Amino acid sequence: METAAKTDRRIARTREAINKAFLELFSEKEFEKITINDIAERANINRGTVYLHYTDKYDLFDKCIDDQLNKMFLSCTTKEKTDLIGALESIFIYYEENVQFFSSMLSNQRTSVFRERMMQVVTSIIKERIDMMGSNKDMDKELIIQFTASAFVGLVEWWISNQMPHTPQIMAEQVWKLFERNDIHPMDLL
Template identity: 70%
Template structure:
């Protein structure tokens, strides 16, 4: 194993410890009450190590948010076109599984006073993803594209928020199936739909 690989792994482990410590603290108290000393003590690293990777706790928060929201969508393998119900469910399930595996992060973000900032960032990413899928499938149902995008993104984010804040009462598989059925029932995301002629 090369020295560079060892250093890269050590850096990754250090950042992981810092992130974990920060999220634990974030779930216990407000961001304004968290200090770099708190994070360094919880992560068992010195303050200088934290400043090597992040300019301050706000930079650390933004890095955590960006990292998790990016991974959330990378967790599912996007299909060019959703052919049927099973494909859409199989695309949604990994997203809910990712939420489940990273419960500490998402529950901290959504239950904290700064939740509105996180929710808005998540909504923007979900809306962009939804718009891309709708564009590819030419789904409009005679409605304004922006309206469909906002409706679906808001419904999805609100449902995820409810699921996480209620300690995930259903499995990722059930959530994927239920969300698909809700969209289908509202005649928004029907398989094979296109704009009415």
């Protein structure tokens, strides 16, 4: 049992080194110019080791995106159900703490892939939780979902691209007010 735990930690460290190397390279040069050899060299591992964990650089790219988006939304689920602004603030703190990843994703030519994946995650969460009563009663549900998801993703892009001009707390408060105006319950989203 102890051997399995050591193996798991080794695998996790190797994946972390591969991801870190990939993200560093991704922030330095175009995705198409990054090779598996570049990643392996930067991670100080054998090229074959990269292939043990990922099919190719596209698989690595996709898994990096999925991993970050999952961690982003998990970061806010630990908050109390009554701490709505705190939950949103934790998302913005997560962006702030992982600025290298998000900046790279938003400034690289493959931004559309990241943006689409983020939109899918946000859209699916909103779709499950939107309140179609009250001010949304006579509205088209899909229209509200697309508008809100696009607005949230666009706001995050703006915030990161502009070197985070507001604190996570201010962003959380402002986004909460926008959600509230549109009968979207952020804690239900999270």
